[in-house]
Amino acid sequence: MATAVQAGSVRKKARRLAVLSGFAGVVVALAGCGGDGSSTAESTPSDSPAAQESAGLVIEDPWVKAADEGMTAAFGVLVNDTDADITITAVETEISPIELHEMAMQDGTMVMREKDGGITVPAGGSHTLEPGGDHIMLMDIAEAVQPGDELTFTMTFADGGTYEFSAVAKPFVGAEESYDPGSDSDMDMDMDNG
Template structure:
């Protein structure tokens, strides 16, 4: 994680991280030979347009039902950015959060979207904010690459790709309408 001064990420470290992320994505192409590098913002676009950098994106492998996507959202811009929606070809999606309700940790839609403050990061993680795939149309197997499109409050969109990984932790309970089950102890690390 870049060093901070008074809670703000130092721009050189953040820009270097964004450049490394863009370079690593540029080295990976899709099966048809095209590159996904154009879907991620460059460091300068991130700083001027307020578009997010996305590091370590991943999705929990699942055979059916629901699953979720995670990663770290980086805002090197001078204005807050609000994600108001997410989409995938695999399933309808919602922005979700985990919160305490009547003494139980439950998952529910995140009202107002996910805000990434200027010059900061927001983590999408099991047991916290995440992008929820509501009813997957086909199994998501470890090693699959899924494409997601984020929609921002100002109408802009951004696409990114996440790798599916096996993960047994954070079996969250669901808010009313999503089912009710007790939440067991949570393991926050994906299997490699």
């Protein structure tokens, strides 16, 4: 019950920030109209309201699966409080190349593969990144990701905007997933629940 109340509180705060972002966006746009035509956009830290506002999207409860080497993944709930769909086309972090992945049936087998076109979060809606579903795949970590470590990610949207967030590493056994190369970007996912 407390978790539902906390999640509701986070969503309310995110919605308030989205409303404020609309106002801030109008002020910034009007201020930019009188210039010499050059752009002086600057990035802002992810924990500042301006960063969240400019994105129009927030990620709730972000986390990364702890791993010693190889691949791992990041998860959370993407929340879009705007009136337009937002498509995430890329994600970056310092310790690994990243792909946006999905789980799908292919030739009677569940496979993990790169998600064509990115991940779209519907206007006024949410999209869950979770084990066994859509996720942010760290393809080859350069160093171990231990429980409690905090990784910083930067999302890039189809419109060129970006959003930075941090995710804490957690131990997660899940369904004992193992990833084996299938083809160029497809990977089979063997599930062992035993």
